[in-house]
Amino acid sequence: MDQSNIAIELTDVDKHFGAVHANDKVNLSVKTGTIHGIVGENGAGKSTLMSILYGFYQSDSGQIKVFNKKFRATSSRQSIEAGIGMVHQHFMLVDNFTVLENVILGSEGGALISESLDKARIELTRLAKEYGLEVELDVPVESLSVGMQQRVEILKGLYKGAKILILDEPTGVLTPQESDELFRIFEALKKQGVTIILITHKLREIMNITDYVSVMRAGKMVAHRQTSETNPEELAELMIGRKVLFNIKKSKAKSGKPLLIAKNLEIHNEQGMKRVSEVSFEARSGEILGIAGVTGNGQGTLLKALAGILPLSKGSIKILGETISPEITLNPAQLRNLGVAHVPEDRQKMGMIADFSASETALLGYHNDKEINQGIWLKRSSVKANCQSIMEAFDVRPTNPDLKSSSFSGGNQQKLILAREFERDPEVLIIGQPTRGVDIGAIEFIRKRIIEMRDAGKAIILISVELEEIMSLSDRIIVMCDGEITGTVDASDADEATLGMMMANALISQEKSNEAQL
Amino acid sequence: MTRDRRLSWINGLLLPLFNVLTAFLATAVVFILIDVNPIEATKILIYGAFGYEEGIGYTLYYTTNFIFTGLAVAVAFHAGLFNIGGEGQAYVGGLGTALVALYIDPTLSAWLIIPLGISGGLLFGAMWAIIPAYLQAYRGSHIVITTIMFNFLASALMVYLLVHVLREVGQMSPQSKDFPDSAWIPFVHDVFAGMGYKIAESPLNLSFIIALLFSALVWFFLWHTRWGFAIRATGKSNDAAVYSGINPKKIIVVTMCISGALAGLVGINELMGVQHRLLLDFNYGYGFGGIAVALMGRNHPIGIIIAALLFGILYQGGMDLAFEMQSVSRHIIVVMQGLVILFCGGLEYLYRPILIRFLAPIEASE
Numbered sequence: 027m028d029q030s031n032i033a034i035e036l037t038d039v040d041k042h043f044g045a046v047h048a049n050d051k052v053n054l055s056v057k058t059g060t061i062h063g064i065v066g067e068n069g070a071g072k073s074t075l076m077s078i079l080y081g082f083y084q085s086d087s088g089q090i091k092v093f094n095k096k097f098r099a100t101s102s103r104q105s106i107e108a109g110i111g112m113v114h115q116h117f118m119l120v121d122n123f124t125v126l127e128n129v130i131l132g133s134e135g136g137a138l139i140s141e142s143l144d145k146a147r148i149e150l151t152r153l154a155k156e157y158g159l160e161v162e163l164d165v166p167v168e169s170l171s172v173g174m175q176q177r178v179e180i181l182k183g184l185y186k187g188a189k190i191l192i193l194d195e196p197t198g199v200l201t202p203q204e205s206d207e208l209f210r211i212f213e214a215l216k217k218q219g220v221t222i223i224l225i226t227h228k229l230r231e232i233m234n235i236t237d238y239v240s241v242m243r244a245g246k247m248v249a250h251r252q253t254s255e256t257n258p259e260e261l262a263e264l265m266i267g268r269k270v271l272f273n274i275k276k277s278k279a280k281s282g283k284p285l286l287i288a289k290n291l292e293i294h295n296e297q298g299m300k301r302v303s304e305v306s307f308e309a310r311s312g313e314i315l316g317i318a319g320v321t322g323n324g325q326g327t328l329l330k331a332l333a334g335i336l337p338l339s340k341g342s343i344k345i346l347g348e349t350i351s352p353e354i355t356l357n358p359a360q361l362r363n364l365g366v367a368h369v370p371e372d373r374q375k376m377g378m379i380a381d382f383s384a385s386e387t388a389l390l391g392y393h394n395d396k397e398i399n400q401g402i403w404l405k406r407s408s409v410k411a412n413c414q415s416i417m418e419a420f421d422v423r424p425t426n427p428d429l430k431s432s433s434f435s436g437g438n439q440q441k442l443i444l445a446r447e448f449e450r451d452p453e454v455l456i457i458g459q460p461t462r463g464v465d466i467g468a469i470e471f472i473r474k475r476i477i478e479m480r481d482a483g484k485a486i487i488l489i490s491v492e493l494e495e496i497m498s499l500s501d502r503i504i505v506m507c508d509g510e511i512t513g514t515v516d517a518s519d520a521d522e523a524t525l526g527m528m529m530a531n532a533l534i535s536q537e538k539s540n541e542a543q544l
Numbered sequence: 545m546t547r548d549r550r551l552s553w554i555n556g557l558l559l560p561l562f563n564v565l566t567a568f569l570a571t572a573v574v575f576i577l578i579d580v581n582p583i584e585a586t587k588i589l590i591y592g593a594f595g596y597e598e599g600i601g602y603t604l605y606y607t608t609n610f611i612f613t614g615l616a617v618a619v620a621f622h623a624g625l626f627n628i629g630g631e632g633q634a635y636v637g638g639l640g641t642a643l644v645a646l647y648i649d650p651t652l653s654a655w656l657i658i659p660l661g662i663s664g665g666l667l668f669g670a671m672w673a674i675i676p677a678y679l680q681a682y683r684g685s686h687i688v689i690t691t692i693m694f695n696f697l698a699s700a701l702m703v704y705l706l707v708h709v710l711r712e713v714g715q716m717s718p719q720s721k722d723f724p725d726s727a728w729i730p731f732v733h734d735v736f737a738g739m740g741y742k743i744a745e746s747p748l749n750l751s752f753i754i755a756l757l758f759s760a761l762v763w764f765f766l767w768h769t770r771w772g773f774a775i776r777a778t779g780k781s782n783d784a785a786v787y788s789g790i791n792p793k794k795i796i797v798v799t800m801c802i803s804g805a806l807a808g809l810v811g812i813n814e815l816m817g818v819q820h821r822l823l824l825d826f827n828y829g830y831g832f833g834g835i836a837v838a839l840m841g842r843n844h845p846i847g848i849i850i851a852a853l854l855f856g857i858l859y860q861g862g863m864d865l866a867f868e869m870q871s872v873s874r875h876i877i878v879v880m881q882g883l884v885i886l887f888c889g890g891l892e893y894l895y896r897p898i899l900i901r902f903l904a905p906i907e908a909s910e
Contacts, residue, residue: 043905335786359789368787376783382776390777391788393770404770430548 032094033058033190033221034079039088041074048074050245051088056190056238058093061212061222063232063253066242067265067465072225075242076192080112081105093189111183113193117175121168125161126150129182146185153184157214172320173204180211190221197231201320202493202526209235227466229258230494241265266466276477279501282311285346285454285485286332292340293324293331300339301327302509309454309485314476316500316517317489320529324509325489326371329458332487333368334358346453362391367447371458371489377443378431385413385427388446420445421471437468444472448479455479455486461495473499493525507531550904554896558903560840560847560888562895564854567883574879580871592864593857599864601732601746607849607856608748608813609634611755613834614852615762616669616807618843622766623799624779629676629691630807631831632698633669637808638815639702640668642720642822645815646710650724657727661816662754662809669808670801672698677800681793687800695831706824719823729817749817751809758806759845765802775799807831829881836885839892855881 034056041049049071056062066072077083079090081099090097092108099105102112119128126143129150135142147163154160161170161177170178176196183191197205212222212235224236232239233253241249241264249264286309293302302324309315319325330336332343334350334357343350346364350356358368368391370376378387389398389409398408413427420441422434431439440460447455460476461469476499480486490496496503503520505513505528513528572582593603613630620627627633644664648657676690706718715721732748766772778785778795785792814826833855840854841847862877887894 333787334789357789357791358787362789370787372783375781376787379777379780379784381780386773386777389773390784393773393777393788399770402769404768404773406768429546433548 111188638811673804
């Protein structure tokens with residue numbers, strides 16, 4: 027292989043964290059001017075590897091070459107100097123700074139800011155033209171859409187002279203259309219000779235835009251492929267080491283009577299901002315109702331109101347014979363007693379308590395139950411036994427109720443929460459992001475369980491930012507954008523393009539402009 | 545041993561131990577600076593605290609106060625609240641106890657008066673905590689600020705009451721008349737004498753047993769009742785508490801009342817146990833000391849008993865030290881206490897990175 031053509035070359039890179047072998051003799055070579063995907067389950071060692079490249083960690087042994095020069099970074103500054111730029115999953119931007127100010131952050135130059143601002147303005151205008159990355163420079167970052175903020179991150183990297191861009195799960199927060207836009211930018215960057223390393227778990231993206239793909243599993247690099255010569259099934263199998271069912275089989279829904287009827291809901295979030303308005307829908311027994319939408323378009327707020335955490339400002343919810351309205355509220359405990367289970371969107375902050383043992387996390391929401399209380403005494407042995415049995419039912423590993431909740435993997439934490447909510451035989455299930463940050467093996471398991479609950483005649487409301495998840499699980503889909511319902515479709519009629527348009531509210535505005543023309 | 549287990553050993557035992565040792569080392573440096581042999585001083589201090597019966601009695605008598613205020617701080621801490629108001633709550637709690645002792649029919653049985661006195665302390669202590677609690681829960685005023693302010697209010701209130709209202713007629717000093725005998729909690733030396741053993745007289749009284757009882761109660765309450773669970777859940781994660789149907793506002797108010805009530809028990813030991821009348825500043829320093837005790841005791845009742853004992857030793861041994869050694873001022877106690885607070889509180893995690901690196905290295909990265 028022509029050595030001069032290689033942007034990054036890793037030879038036998040090894041990294042231990044105590045007993046855990048996070049990177050086990052990893053070899054990787056990335057050609058200059060290509061888009062190289064790295065896939066792997068959570069905990070496979072992708073992030074550790076990228077952190078080594080970005081100077082957060084140092085490898086224990088092995089060699090790294092960047093543009094054929096030996097490389098060992100102890101801080102991100104050295105990586106930037108070597109030409110590596112990183113776009114993190116959570117943007118590292120100062121919200122109330124302008125785009126320009128954000129870009130020069132960390133490379134301010136002299137004591138006076140105005141000089142470097144002027145210099146940056148000229149340079150950024152040039153970069154924006156060259157790569158098709160137009161962004162308004164003088165608006166605060168917080169007023170930009172997520173897609174635009176991501177562009178700012180990319181610009182930041184390029185401004186600092188990056189020839190290699192590493193992007194960690196860049197499409198997680200984007201609509202399909204925004205993702206397509208991002209991929210167009212990738213193409214433009216590639217044409218200019220920029221090397222792109224894309225870390226993702228979405229195999230479809232890998233197939234669509236990468237030139238090469240490397241698969242990691244349990245700290246090891248298990249395969250390198252030319253993208254044109256592989257397929258998603260092979261990649262998935264390499265990632266988890268066995269075959270996976272991608273399309274979970276489910277029979278047609280036997281929809282029964284509506285168990286939850288929401289009418290004209292208007293909801294304000296904790297900060298008092300109106301996030302949901304004029305939302306009406308029904309959830310019927312034996313049916314999964316999917317709510318699709320880009321993160322932050324009111325689905326989360328809706329979920330909290332359905333679970334009794336936020337009050338309604340307008341409208342009403344009829345649920346299992348009770349009615350919730352702005353005047354009559356039911357708290358989460360009362361709703362649980364009615365038979366409403368809630369799997370929260372934010373597992374870490376809401377669904378569990380990291381410092382509590384698994385048995386205490388499994389007690390959240392149910393600590394007043396009669397079976398575990400005797401007078402004033404909370405029977406810890408019952409609590410533990412109960413946790414043990416639901417852990418076994420949901421295959422939570424390690425099956426140890428005394429272990430701290432935070433020491434379980436994401437997938438096992440989620441299984442524990444689902445077990446807690448499902449095993450009490452609720453009638454209505456409100457489920458947010460059931461498989462976020464969960465490894466592929468557990469995703470399959472969780473989705474199967476959700477379908478089992480549906481087939482047992484429960485009404486399920488599912489909120490997810492993963493369109494693929496919504497489409498493969500739901501029987502009916504409603505799409506939310508900016509706090510309103512922008513579309514309702516039968517799952518059988520749904521395709522990604524239409525849903526994407528609805529998520530961006532493009533259909534409605536199109537219709538409106540059509541109407542205006544008429 | 546799993547990493548979890550190791551970490552809890554590090555957090556629960558090694559850290560406080562190392563912190564206390566560092567505080568002692570720093571104290572030794574202070575001794576050297578004032579030309580006192582630290583080893584000699586330590587000998588005197590230990591002898592003063594444990595060397596003779598009266599000394600032991602004093603040590604345990606001080607320990608009693610620190611257990612009450614340490615428990616108070618710990619309970620609030622488990623709900624994520626930092627109760628700095630133990631000083632004021634102890635003071636006003638003492639008022640509650642004194643009012644029962646002063647105005648109840650003295651011919652009633654001690655078996656009735658003493659429990660009523662305890663209830664008075666609990667009630668008044670809780671009352672003094674409820675306003676800051678309400679302000680925190682429903683108005684967003686920070687509990688640290690309001691409880692500090694309430695310490696000053698308590699101080700002013702008690703001076704006023706002792707000078708103008710409760711002062712014994714014809715007395716110059718600001719203190720109440722003596723409690724009737726039936727409102728005295730028995731001294732330990734009297735109890736022993738009743739059983740035929742003669743031990744030296746000291747202020748140690750049966751309040752010490754009450755303090756141990758309350759430690760057990762707090763332990764049971766926090767870890768073995770649904771209310772304790774709700775408090776701990778709220779302290780660890782407000783979001784998770786709300787999700788569970790717990791009302792964090794109510795938890796704040798209830799927890800602060802419990803915390804204030806526990807601090808209010810200082811008056812049992814000091815007033816019903818030792819002084820037998822209400823007087824100025826009987827609470828002095830115990831409320832603040834309780835913060836250090838709770839920090840050092842890792843907010844666990846067993847840890848609190850041990851830490852309170854250490855503070856009792858410092859108080860009693862320190863007094864003896866000041867008495868024995870001319871060049872040592874009795875304020876050396878305050879210096880030692882300050883160093884313990886500095887290293888156990890302010891620099892709590894000083895050794896954590898090192899201990900973790902050697903004893904429990906990180907295993908997972910992602």
